[in-house]
Amino acid sequence: MNKPKAEKQNREPDTDVVNKNINLEIKLLLEAIYQKYGYDFRNYGQAHIKRRVLHRLSGSNLKNISELIHEVIYNDSFIKLILEDLSITVTEMFRDPTFYKRLREEIIPLLKTYPYLKIWHAGCSTGQEVYSMAIILKEEKLFERTQIYATDFNQLALKKAREGIYPIDKIKEYTRNYQRAGGKNAFSDYYTAKYESVILDSSLKKNIVFAEHNLVTDNVFAEVNLVICRNVLIYFNKELQERVLSLFEQSLMPGGYLCLGSKESLRFSSAYKHFQEIDDKEKIYKKNFYLR
Amino acid sequence: MEYSAIVIGASAGGLNALKTILTGLDAEFSIPLLVTQHISAHSDNYMTVHLNSLCKMTVKEADEKEKIEKGKAYFAPPNFHMLVEEDYSISLSVEDKVNYARPSIDIMFETAAFAYGNRLIGIILTGANNDGAKGLKTIKEHGGLTIVQDPTTAEVDTMPRSAIDLFRPHYVLKLESIAELLNEINRKNKYRDPRIH
Numbered sequence: 001m002n003k004p005k006a007e008k009q010n011r012e013p014d015t016d017v018v019n020k021n022i023n024l025e026i027k028l029l030l031e032a033i034y035q036k037y038g039y040d041f042r043n044y045g046q047a048h049i050k051r052r053v054l055h056r057l058s059g060s061n062l063k064n065i066s067e068l069i070h071e072v073i074y075n076d077s078f079i080k081l082i083l084e085d086l087s088i089t090v091t092e093m094f095r096d097p098t099f100y101k102r103l104r105e106e107i108i109p110l111l112k113t114y115p116y117l118k119i120w121h122a123g124c125s126t127g128q129e130v131y132s133m134a135i136i137l138k139e140e141k142l143f144e145r146t147q148i149y150a151t152d153f154n155q156l157a158l159k160k161a162r163e164g165i166y167p168i169d170k171i172k173e174y175t176r177n178y179q180r181a182g183g184k185n186a187f188s189d190y191y192t193a194k195y196e197s198v199i200l201d202s203s204l205k206k207n208i209v210f211a212e213h214n215l216v217t218d219n220v221f222a223e224v225n226l227v228i229c230r231n232v233l234i235y236f237n238k239e240l241q242e243r244v245l246s247l248f249e250q251s252l253m254p255g256g257y258l259c260l261g262s263k264e265s266l267r268f269s270s271a272y273k274h275f276q277e278i279d280d281k282e283k284i285y286k287k288n289f290y291l292r
Numbered sequence: 293m294e295y296s297a298i299v300i301g302a303s304a305g306g307l308n309a310l311k312t313i314l315t316g317l318d319a320e321f322s323i324p325l326l327v328t329q330h331i332s333a334h335s336d337n338y339m340t341v342h343l344n345s346l347c348k349m350t351v352k353e354a355d356e357k358e359k360i361e362k363g364k365a366y367f368a369p370p371n372f373h374m375l376v377e378e379d380y381s382i383s384l385s386v387e388d389k390v391n392y393a394r395p396s397i398d399i400m401f402e403t404a405a406f407a408y409g410n411r412l413i414g415i416i417l418t419g420a421n422n423d424g425a426k427g428l429k430t431i432k433e434h435g436g437l438t439i440v441q442d443p444t445t446a447e448v449d450t451m452p453r454s455a456i457d458l459f460r461p462h463y464v465l466k467l468e469s470i471a472e473l474l475n476e477i478n479r480k481n482k483y484r485d486p487r488i489h
Contacts, residue, residue: 015433015434018405046378047376047377047378047403048375048383048385051375051402051403086383090386130295197316231386233356234356234385238357262369263355
């Protein structure tokens with residue numbers, strides 16, 4: 001039974017050393033990206049970063065991550081590829097329809113009591129969820145007195161968000177989501193199909209400001225009634241989650257709402273004491289009027 | 293040699309296969325299980341609730357940043373990839389589908405191989421695509437133990453066959469034997485298998 005032990009033990013340090021070297025190189029890579037370009041991935045979840053970096057490496061003709069660091073420092077166009085690798089831009093209109101239904105039915109009626117409304121959509125990526133919000137506000141006759149700030153650190157994603165043009169093959173899914181989210185009209189009222197794309201109705205853009213903002217390095221820029229940040233925090237480590245949740249807390253007016261992704265929670269953060277849970281499943285929280 | 297975690301990938305036919313393995317484990321089974329079962333993006337938590345009611349170990353949908361604990365089985369939530377961090381916690385991701393799947397088995401296998409190295413057991417079960425084959429090979433390359441369900445006993449044999457076509461796993465077994473093997477490994481704290489090369 002004990003025979004192959006020696007062989008196995010010889011191998012163990014190898015993969016172990018290789019793995020440690022990779023982890024060291026990734027640390028240096030993230031430091032280089034931060035020092036040179038200001039994008040800070042140092043407190044992102046490690047497994048995600050490592051996977052994406054190794055995939056970029058295997059698709060290149062570079063020998064190791066150290067060579068990749070060289071490219072990042074000396075080749076300005078290479079950094080764009082890395083940024084695309086490390087940021088997740090996957091989103092859809094009315095993603096998680098039950099959330100939008102709940103928002104429309106429970107939160108919007110309360111927001112209607114305000115004369116003027118400010119919403120911050122943090123980490124808006126290519127904008128689909130921002131326009132989903134605009135549609136709901138329009139149907140609830142609230143859009144005219146709302147200002148939406150939609151922010152992301154990814155300039156390419158923001159550009160797409162500003163354009164509001166999406167591939168036509170997604171529209172079936174978007175339409176189904178819209179209906180399940182309690183949409184009141186025909187979803188086709190909100191877009192024009194052209195060749196392989198749909199162009200969203202430009203009136204939806206009217207009260208949206210798309211702007212660059214990095215949750216990791218930037219600060220509070222407005223006081224708002226509603227913060228939406230869904231499926232962004234899952235990429236951050238605990239420390240960074242703390243920072244960002246506290247940023248949201250500071251950005252919210254008393255009585256304002258915070259909406260997170262279905263698998264994200266406020267519960268284990270220090271910001272939790274400032275909020276009450278409105279919907280545990282859809283992750284909707286309300287900021288207290290005073291400290292409890 | 294102690295194994296610290298078991299990762300299992302399953303697709304079409306997976307619920308029955310997982311039921312057979314999980315209910316076949318000893319009451320004192322303690323090695324944590326991480327399971328990626330392909331599932332519709334809009335499904336509820338029926339599967340984990342159902343399996344939890346049948347099994348001795350705690351079966352639950354994984355939460356993000358959750359610490360991986362002994363005696364528990366964690367399932368990837370619908371529409372999220374499940375990743376293993378090197379501090380033995382769970383991360384979730386909504387990035388693009390891999391092998392047409394979210395959750396993807398390859399992502400879980402690959403990150404678990406980095407985290408656990410040779411203290412990992414990887415298992416591929418029934419399924420109608422080739423997700424998991426590459427990841428299982430990665431587990432073997434990191435010194436982990438690899439098991440594939442015998443394709444002739446699988447409800448859908450594509451997934452086990454894809455793995456066997458790609459590389460030579462340590463074991464090809466029917467479900468009952470997989471459960472027996474896992475029990476045996478769990479019982480012997482310092483398990484060694486002569487067939488590992």
